[in-house]
Amino acid sequence: xRKTKKINLTEISKxxxxxxxxxxxxxxxxxKSNVPLVDLVTKYILKQKGKxxxxxxxxxxxxxxxxxxxxxxxxxxxxxxxxxxxxIHDDVVDEAKERRGLPSINAVWKNKVAVLMGDYLxxxxxxLAVENKDFDFLRVITASVKxxxxxxxxxxSRTRKLDIDEKSYFKIISDKTASxxxxxxxxxxxxxxxxxQKIKALVDYGENLGIAxxxxxxxxxxxxxxxxxGKPLGxxxxxxxxxxxxxxxxxxxxxxxxxxxxxxxxxxxxxNNLQDIVDFVDKYNGINFSNTVAEExxxxxxxxxxxxxxxxxxxxxxxxxxxxxxxK
Amino acid sequence: xRKTKKINLTEISKxxxxxxxxxxxxxxxxxKSNVPLVDLVTKYILKQKGKxxxxxxxxxxxxxxxxxxxxxxxxxxxxxxxxxxxxIHDDVVDEAKERRGLPSINAVWKNKVAVLMGDYLxxxxxxLAVENKDFDFLRVITASVKxxxxxxxxxxSRTRKLDIDEKSYFKIISDKTASxxxxxxxxxxxxxxxxxQKIKALVDYGENLGIAxxxxxxxxxxxxxxxxxGKPLGxxxxxxxxxxxxxxxxxxxxxxxxxxxxxxxxxxxxxNNLQDIVDFVDKYNGINFSNTVAEExxxxxxxxxxxxxxxxxxxxxxxxxxxxxxxK
Numbered sequence: 246x247r248k249t250k251k252i253n254l255t256e257i258s259k260x261x262x263x264x265x266x267x268x269x270x271x272x273x274x275x276x277k278s279n280v281p282l283v284d285l286v287t288k289y290i291l292k293q294k295g296k297x298x299x300x301x302x303x304x305x306x307x308x309x310x311x312x313x314x315x316x317x318x319x320x321x322x323x324x325x326x327x328x329x330x331x332x333i334h335d336d337v338v339d340e341a342k343e344r345r346g347l348p349s350i351n352a353v354w355k356n357k358v359a360v361l362m363g364d365y366l367x368x369x370x371x372x373l374a375v376e377n378k379d380f381d382f383l384r385v386i387t388a389s390v391k392x393x394x395x396x397x398x399x400x401x402s403r404t405r406k407l408d409i410d411e412k413s414y415f416k417i418i419s420d421k422t423a424s425x426x427x428x429x430x431x432x433x434x435x436x437x438x439x440x441x442q443k444i445k446a447l448v449d450y451g452e453n454l455g456i457a458x459x460x461x462x463x464x465x466x467x468x469x470x471x472x473x474x475g476k477p478l479g480x481x482x483x484x485x486x487x488x489x490x491x492x493x494x495x496x497x498x499x500x501x502x503x504x505x506x507x508x509x510x511x512x513x514x515x516x517n518n519l520q521d522i523v524d525f526v527d528k529y530n531g532i533n534f535s536n537t538v539a540e541e542x543x544x545x546x547x548x549x550x551x552x553x554x555x556x557x558x559x560x561x562x563x564x565x566x567x568x569x570x571x572x573k
Numbered sequence: 574x575r576k577t578k579k580i581n582l583t584e585i586s587k588x589x590x591x592x593x594x595x596x597x598x599x600x601x602x603x604x605k606s607n608v609p610l611v612d613l614v615t616k617y618i619l620k621q622k623g624k625x626x627x628x629x630x631x632x633x634x635x636x637x638x639x640x641x642x643x644x645x646x647x648x649x650x651x652x653x654x655x656x657x658x659x660x661i662h663d664d665v666v667d668e669a670k671e672r673r674g675l676p677s678i679n680a681v682w683k684n685k686v687a688v689l690m691g692d693y694l695x696x697x698x699x700x701l702a703v704e705n706k707d708f709d710f711l712r713v714i715t716a717s718v719k720x721x722x723x724x725x726x727x728x729x730s731r732t733r734k735l736d737i738d739e740k741s742y743f744k745i746i747s748d749k750t751a752s753x754x755x756x757x758x759x760x761x762x763x764x765x766x767x768x769x770q771k772i773k774a775l776v777d778y779g780e781n782l783g784i785a786x787x788x789x790x791x792x793x794x795x796x797x798x799x800x801x802x803g804k805p806l807g808x809x810x811x812x813x814x815x816x817x818x819x820x821x822x823x824x825x826x827x828x829x830x831x832x833x834x835x836x837x838x839x840x841x842x843x844x845n846n847l848q849d850i851v852d853f854v855d856k857y858n859g860i861n862f863s864n865t866v867a868e869e870x871x872x873x874x875x876x877x878x879x880x881x882x883x884x885x886x887x888x889x890x891x892x893x894x895x896x897x898x899x900x901k
Contacts, residue, residue, distance in 0.1 A: 280723045282730035334692060337665075338685035357666035358729060360688065361722045364662060367692075368718035371699060375712045383711065384703045390696035394689045395608045401686060402610035 252567040271318045293345040299324045299429045306433025306447045320432035326370035334363040389428040396420025409487045423455025446549050453546035458568050460539040463488035479519040490531030497529040580895040599646045621673040627652045627757045634761025634775045648760035654698035662691040717756040724748025737815045751783025774877050781874035786896050788867040791816035807847040818859030825857040871897050
């Protein structure tokens with residue numbers, strides 16, 4: 246009986262406030278090092294407050310499967326360290342100057358420190374898992390890091406050739422984004438249960454949620470206002486990343502119009518032709534189509550949860566709705 | 574009864590020719606991926622033939638501890654993947670244009686692909702270890718990656734302040750270089766035995782060998798001819814990396830001369846003052862001193878092997894002599 250259907254992440258996280266506080270402590274302790282420069286950078290990382298969706302997924306999945314325990318906190322710490330490592334490396338490769346409203350690590354300390362800090366966080370996270378004999382976590386997380394880097398590399402090679410269709414789009418976003426969200430759910434579930442049916446249900450939830458999450462991200466690149474997302478409009482087009490809204494429009498246009506648009510995309514690096522491309526996507530309902538697809542994945546995500554009690558799964562359902570509604 | 578004391582790496586590797594061939598096959602198979610761009614880059618990596626010192630150490634250690642087996646090959650593959658990953662990341666951070674006589678990955682495919690390929694190789698290697706339940710390998714290797722990145726970060730922060738003494742120098746080179754060589758020996762030993770005395774002996778050998786290896790590398794920066802090492806003379810000085818030959822000379826000079834040289838180092842980025850700094854190091858016998866220290870570590874490395882049969886340890890002793898004699 247909520248007054249409005251608008252969903253807020255802080256609202257969703259509220260029931261887990263104590264646990265998230267405990268997670269933050271775990272994360273802070275895990276980042277500690279003997280090298281002053283490492284401590285300086287990690288202190289800075291802790292200031293860049295992220296949405297913490299990944300640790301939240303770990304804990305909600307653990308809760309649904311029997312309860313949050315020490316292993317759940319370790320799992321949440323592991324995924325957040327890993328996610329942070331990949332963000333730092335992403336900023337190096339994208340030459341991004343900002344992250345979460347603060348200058349990026351590479352902007353403050355240069356590429357060298359950023360690449361090494363990413364490697365440090367990655368190995369530190371995996372080391373914690375080894376030390377605690379969380380070998381099941383290690384299996385899913387190393388496979389996930391591999392899929393993430395493969396997905397990104399796949400996207401780069403397709404992008405360079407401007408050759409992408411729906412099938413490779415879904416393969417790419419499943420590898421680069423959905424794999425880690427599925428991993429969060431799997432790790433949370435495994436920290437609390439060894440029931441394969443429950444684990445599978447949460448992996449399915451995470452995978453579908455992740456795909457919807459990335460589609461939504463790609464839609465925001467066409468629709469989002471820079472002030473809200475912190476990202477400039479049309480950044481993907483400038484990088485020649487062809488995402489679902491554009492793939493759909495290209496599939497609907499005739500050959501002649503398609504070639505005309507492809508020519509415009511090739512010349513769009515400096516922001517030229519952006520409006521023409523956005524108009525082309527609008528003409529063929531690329532955004533509406535993509536929203537419908539995202540809704541479908543959210544429906545699948547929620548369906549995967551049906552083996553659980555209705556009361557227990559409510560927060561994960563809200564999180565799914567949030568992914569659909571988010572505007573940043 | 575060798576005619577000359579000059580030691581050659583090909584000579585040392587000869588008794589392991591079959592095993593190195595088998596390792597190369599393992600390595601090639603492990604690199605395989607479903608993503609064409611990944612395969613293209615790995616094919617290129619296989620062309621950049623390195624010295625393969627790390628797999629060699631794994632196999633020689635295994636042989637000394639009872640014999641080379643499947644787990645030794647997996648260990649050798651793991652360390653070589655990891656070493657390759659760190660080299661690729663190093664080239665990004667150093668903006669290096671060449672590696673092993675060929676253009677570097679970042680020079681051919683840009684930074685983005687290089688950072689991601691490093692992450693891919695790192696996770697792929699660790700994944701193989703997880704899949705094969707080589708959890709003992711994982712423990713030593715993740716700790717080693719952590720030490721390597723910490724060592725590099727430590728060096729950067731000290732370098733930026735031009736503040737480095739012998740103690741921090743040895744801590745840094747032990748973390749950034751010796752840790753992986755010790756890890757190779759430990760992994761080789763563990764693949765063949767669980768005798769803690771033998772494992773410890775080989776870790777000690779690897780750690781001391783690694784320190785001597787890095788001191789020698791730092792000496793070559795002052796002495797080596799570019800044609801042999803493939804590196805320009807004085808590269809470290811230009812980057813303001815203060816290594817043992819210079820640390821020693823600075824410790825011998827009086828305060829006035831020291832400050833004069835520090836001023837020259839600060840202004841050396843573009844290759845100015847290089848000869849003055851080299852002359853200063855010569856004046857205080859910085860190279861001879863460093864060679865004596867490297868010899869001492871090689872002596873310690875060999876001493877650690879004394880618990881083994883004289884015949885069995887011969888190749889590892891030759892490898893230690895090679896590290897001392899190498900001129901590239």
